Amino acid sequence: MLKTGPVWALGAMSGTSLDGVDAAMLLTDGKAIFEFGETAYQPYSDKDRQVISAAFGKWPGDAGVEAATELVEAIHAEVLSGFKKAELVGFHGQTLAHDPGGRGTHQAGDGQRLAELLNKPVVWDYRSSDVEMGGQGAPLAPFFHFACAKWIKADAPLVFLNLGGVGNVTWVDPSKSAPEEEGALLAFDTGPANAPINDLVAQRLGQDCDRDGQLAAQGVVDMALVRAFLKRGYFHQVPPKSLDRNKFGDLLQQVSGHSDADAVATLTAIAAASVGKGMEHCPVPPERVLVCGGGRHNRVLMALLAGVLKCPVLPVEEVGLDGDMLEAQAFAYLAVRVMRGLPTSAPMTTGVAAAVGGGKVGRPGNIT
Numbered sequence: 141m142l143k144t145g146p147v148w149a150l151g152a153m154s155g156t157s158l159d160g161v162d163a164a165m166l167l168t169d170g171k172a173i174f175e176f177g178e179t180a181y182q183p184y185s186d187k188d189r190q191v192i193s194a195a196f197g198k199w200p201g202d203a204g205v206e207a208a209t210e211l212v213e214a215i216h217a218e219v220l221s222g223f224k225k226a227e228l229v230g231f232h233g234q235t236l237a238h239d240p241g242g243r244g245t246h247q248a249g250d251g252q253r254l255a256e257l258l259n260k261p262v263v264w265d266y267r268s269s270d271v272e273m274g275g276q277g278a279p280l281a282p283f284f285h286f287a288c289a290k291w292i293k294a295d296a297p298l299v300f301l302n303l304g305g306v307g308n309v310t311w312v313d314p315s316k317s318a319p320e321e322e323g324a325l326l327a328f329d330t331g332p333a334n335a336p337i338n339d340l341v342a343q344r345l346g347q348d349c350d351r352d353g354q355l356a357a358q359g360v361v362d363m364a365l366v367r368a369f370l371k372r373g374y375f376h377q378v379p380p381k382s383l384d385r386n387k388f389g390d391l392l393q394q395v396s397g398h399s400d401a402d403a404v405a406t407l408t409a410i411a412a413a414s415v416g417k418g419m420e421h422c423p424v425p426p427e428r429v430l431v432c433g434g435g436r437h438n439r440v441l442m443a444l445l446a447g448v449l450k451c452p453v454l455p456v457e458e459v460g461l462d463g464d465m466l467e468a469q470a471f472a473y474l475a476v477r478v479m480r481g482l483p484t485s486a487p488m489t490t491g492v493a494a495a496v497g498g499g500k501v502g503r504p505g506n507i508t
């Protein structure tokens with residue numbers, strides 16, 4: 141049993157951009173944020189990235205999945221074992237495939253095995269029960285965004301924008317008292333963010349990202365391609381809605397005739413335009429957009445967003461949050477909610493039939 145009151149939870153996230161594993165401590169009772177704690181980051185090597193990306197789009201039992209899973213577990217065990225103060229762990233794992241309307245959702249990494257290795261309770265498989273109840277299983281950070289809005293004492297509707305491999309937004313009404321309350325949240329994936337940019341610069345230049353947007357800054361945006369992209373069905377779907385990382389895998393083909401700089405500039409403009417399009421769904425316009433995720437370091441992307449959005453666009457650091465660790469903190473927060481039987485998603489965050497508490501709990505000594 142988890143003791144009552146606030147506990148130190150350790151969250152870990154390996155995101156779709158495949159840069160590495162983020163880990164962060166959070167003191168929470170599953171409702172409010174009490175304190176932010178230590179963090180760690182372990183980048184994937186090129187070899188790790190190859191093993192994991194070879195398993196993208198694959199399901200348990202498919203070739204390559206076991207190797208990727210072992211790697212994900214081993215790297216998490218290494219990073220997380222340093223956090224002695226953690227009373228429990230929230231382990232997201234690595235999404236390999238996401239098809240909520242079909243085969244489900246697949247995060248590599250077994251929380252029971254990790255619980256044995258770390259000798260602590262591990263909450264994992266956060267997305268499956270939401271999907272089983274008709275939800276998208278993503279995004280799941282929104283309940284934490286609600287807690288962040290309270291922590292920063294926001295007094296008007298605002299948006300959290302995460303620019304990871306995929307982009308996602310959470311619109312928050314901070315006047316509500318709980319994230320599951322009707323009208324408190326609206327969340328969905330906006331479109332591709334860093335994933336296509338990373339893939340293109342990896343393929344063409346052997347780089348891991350377009351650092352600070354340097355290449356995009358030298359290119360010319362193919363506006364016709366951007367306009368055509370926004371006509372795709374996904375952008376006309378009413379949220380909640382979510383994306384597989386490789387849903388727009390044909391994008392690289394679309395820019396194959398462009399120079400490196402023009403191609404990256406166009407993919408960057410597509411990421412910004414997708415967010416702009418998504419904002420049309422907000423119940424009321426947000427007072428500000430607070431940006432987390434690695435894409436906020438991309439100056440071109442941030443400048444384009446400032447042009448597209450009709451309110452201030454600020455990195456979350458402006459309000460005292462850590463934009464590189466927000467998702468890891470989210471899974472720490474959600475771990476405590478799961479342990480306490482509190483919901484982790486709701487109809488307006490994932491489209492699930494009713495508020496649901498996702499997540500399994502792995503406990504040391506439970507291996508059969």
Ligand SMILES: Nc1ncnc2c1ncn2[C@@H]1O[C@H](COP(=O)(O)OP(=O)(O)OP(=O)(O)O)[C@@H](O)[C@H]1O
Nearest residue numbers: 155156157304305306334349351352433434435437
């Ligand atoms: N200085 C930088 N300049 C440009 N892009 C950057 C910079 N730093 C990080 N990024 C981008 O941000 C990515 C990492 O972002 P983040 O860790 O938020 O993604 P993620 O958690 O893997 O993805 P997701 O949120 O989709 O699961 C990198 O792969 C890179 O594309």
Ligand SMILES: CC(=O)N[C@H]1[C@@H]2OC[C@@H](O2)[C@@H](O)[C@@H]1O[C@H](C)C(=O)O
Nearest residue numbers: 156235238278279280281306308467
């Ligand atoms: C299926 C899956 O892993 N989705 C990720 C991905 O990365 C960003 C976006 O797409 C978001 O929906 C989600 O991650 C964050 C952490 C979330 O669940 O809120």
